[in-house]
Amino acid sequence: MKYHKLCSLLTLAVLPLPMFSCVSKVSKANEQDQKINFLPNNEFQKELLNLIYKLPYLEQEKFEPKLANVTNEDQKRELELSIMLKIRILQIQDYKNETIEKIKKLTNLTEDYKTKFLETISESLSKQTISDTLSKAIYLNQKLALRYPDPKPIMQYHDLESVKPINKEFQKWGSSFFTPLIKLNKTSYLEDSKNVLPIAPFNNNLSKSNLMYQLTVYSFADGNNDGIGDFIGLTENLDYFAKLGVDTLYLSPAFPSSSYHGYDVIDYTDIAPELGGMDAFDNFLTKAHSLGIRVIMDVPFNHTSYEHPWFQKALAGDLKYQNYYHFYDVYSDQRENNTEQRDDPWLRGLYNHVNSSRPLFHKAWTAKFWAGMPDLNLDNLEVRKEIDAIHKFWATKGVDGFRYDAFYHIYDNYNSHKQGENQTFPIKTQKLMNEWRMKANQGILKRKEAQISSSDDEFLMFGEWWGNPLSGFKYFDYLGQKALGSVIDGEHYKQKNNVNQFGQKYQEVFILPKDEENLIKSLNEKHSNWMPFLDNHDVERWINEVKWNVIQTPVTNQANVLTNNEIDAMNYALVSLLSRGGLPILYDGNELYMQGGPQHGEGNGDYNIREAFKWDDSSKQVYFFEAKSGDLIAKRASEGMPSVEKMINDETSGFNLVSKLAVIRKNFPAVREQKVSYIVDPLDLFENLDSFQSRKITVRNNLDGSYLVYFYGYKQTGGLGNLVLKPNYQIEKILLNHNLSLSGQKISNNSDGFYGVFLIKGK
Secondary structure (H helix, E strand, O other), rough: OOOHHHHHHHHHHOOOOOOOOOOHHHHHOOOOOOOOOOOOOOHHHHHHHHHOOOOHHHHHHHHHHHHHHHOOOHHHHHHHHHHHHHHHHHHHHHHHHHHHHHHHOOOOOHHHHHHHHHHHHOOOOOOHHHHHHHHHHHHHHHHHOOOOOOOOOOOOOOOOOOOOOOOOOOOOOOOHHHHHHOOOOOOOOOOHHHHHHOOOOOOOOOOOOOOEEEEEEHHHEEEEOOOOEEEEHHOOOOHHHHHHHOOEEOOOOOOOOOOOOOOOOOOOOOOOOHHHHHHHHHHHOOOOOHHOOOOEEEEOOOOOOOOOHHHHHOOOOOOHHHHHHEEOOOOOOOOOOOEEEEHHHHHHHHOOOOOOOOOOOEEEOOOOOOOOOOOOOOHHHHHHHHHHHHHHHHHHHOOOOEOOHHHHHHHOOOOOOOOOOOOOOOOHHHHHEEEHHHHHHHHHHHHHHHOOOOOOOOOOEEEEEOOOOHHHHHHHHEEOOOOOOOOOOOOOOOOOOOEEOOOOOEEEOOOOOHHHHHHHHHHHOOOOOOOEOOOOOOOOOHHHHHHHHHHHOOOOOOOOOOOHHHHHHHHHHHHHOOOOOOOOEOOOHHOOOOOOOOOOOOOHHHHHHOOOOOOOOHHOOOOOOOOOOOEEEEEOHHHHOOHHHHHHHHOOOOHHHHHHHHHHHHHHHHOOOOOHHHHEEHHOOEEEOOHHHHEEEEEEEEOOOOOEEEEEOOHHHHHOOEEEOOOOOOEEEEEEEEEEEEEEEEEEEOOEEEEEEEEEEEE
16 A cells, blocks of 8 residues: 555544544454564654554564565654554444443334434444434434424414405314315326316417506405405406406416425415315306406415425335425434425414324425425426426316426435436526426317317416516527416516616606617517516515605504605606516506505515405405404505405506506507517607606607607606607607697696506607
8 A cells, every 4th residue: 555545544544533442342352462462673663552552462473474565764654654553443342332232222223214323323434423323323323213293283263354254254274174175195197298188279369468467366355255365256247347448367376385485386286275266266267368468377286285285195104105295314403504394293283284284294395485395306306297298287187387386496416315407598487488388288289189279379477576587598409499488577667677867766667768668678589478567475665665765654564644745755656667568567466556564574465465465345354364363354555545346446546557457558569568669768759858858758650651759757856847849740649648738749747646648650
């Protein structure tokens, strides 16, 4: 053995354990006084002989020939290391034997675990490694002992009597009442995808508005008197969205789930019984399609519910289903990070759909969001086949597309036990999306073969996103084939602010024409939709951002009446949002000026930004608790505003403003479709326009010599001043006007809040 290699071995082997004066129990008992009879010829041999005497007699004999050949310092050092290594090996053997016996006595360890630990000890020359292995074995042995969940907590449900409807038979989301209605033993979706029948032919004869609406079904309208919004209530009130001018409904998750929000799914090919079940959904889908409304489902494939049958089988020890997730052994109470989750005693007691008396599981799992949402293993081909089947199932039935929740976390690198990918070149996610697209399109083809019309030949696929949509392009192609179609625009509009000509801050909904041109050109090259929005189920309501950041008034979840200035701000946002092409998204009552309340801060939560719609008709009113958390979905701050019915009947309401804007979108492709040729800088039409004025105007070229011009503003944006239309243009028609004055070629606002849509033609 070369000196440097031997030295490395010895360093590894010797340092953790001090030298013993006697080598082993055997040597102490039988060989203590036995020494080889060797006469050293030099000082090197003499020094080594004293070291050799620490070995058992038989080992001394093995080193004697080598000792006789030592004549210099280098030879001495090399043999010295060999002797010390042998001493170390013999020293550690006793400790190994003791440790092995201790592990053999651990009664809860399976033979597989014992074998694993014993192999590690047998191969080790480090006392520290052996000691650590014993600690791991003892810890795991404790975890493998029968441990049971804590008793179910006594949940406190705090009513809001001021908004609680009467004469309802209230149910709680996730209560045991719904357990018999959930298929808790369903472990495969393959047969569902084979047996599903196409329904709900799509009416392609109606004009399109390219206006999407994100709806939390549970908040909208109760149809069976249990207090929970459902597909029965939605179907009965679909005319609301038809009148509003919406042609795409994007529904927050509607599957059987442990939580009202739906992001912890129990069954991917069914509809939550709280929402009325599959029959109610089928009726809804059929009616929506007859009204020319596409239906998009929000799908979380990054994770399932703790209550999902796959996960419950995994917790019961089924290795097949453990491989559906990212399980791993743990050997101490210290966790890698907050994505490492365990079957803690408090967790199972939260749920009503699982056996809370079954012993706890000893392994950990990865979960990006919390323990109740374990991450799926999409590297597992069996899981992939199941998700493929889910796509084919819903596309065949008639669902028009999916919004992919948290898709960029599927192959994330936040836990060392989850095999991620290079986030700059996410080829695994690209491949996944391409695969899902093909499976969904097979469902659309099946509809075509059955002569059932669809809204499109392609399944609409877009993803959650919190940045510029251009940064999502990396997910749109897989080896030249289409993958994900679009991402929501998380940069423009949402939480954006600016300052006016007086240096005052305001919440802004605007994009410069040149920036819009560049954005649309890039999106069109990818055949991707531009999907801007004001707020959604995950962020503070836009109007509350205005109140906090601009007007600096308190935000509350108590009944509140918006001021005229706050309503002006909402009208400004709605007009600007709907003044451009693409697929803009409204959320839960933007058109009703719904406020909800603060999402963050003490006593606040997501339930505020997902508040119930305010109906005069008490049969439609939503009011329910989630069983496991006590969260209450009810009317919050918007209780202070007019009801849905009153808003519909008020010509000046936000509802009717959006409805009128949607009609314009239907009638004018230039404001509906996302083409660069439609985009015009207001400077082309107006004289002496400054940069502040231009941020309150959108111009679309109808390509027939006419233009659509949108105006919008509220107190903090500043006014239009005296706009002067260039002499070669004239106002052909006023499509919409609120607080705008006309005098010849001049256009000005006569109040702080204003909006309008004019058709302008060249002379």
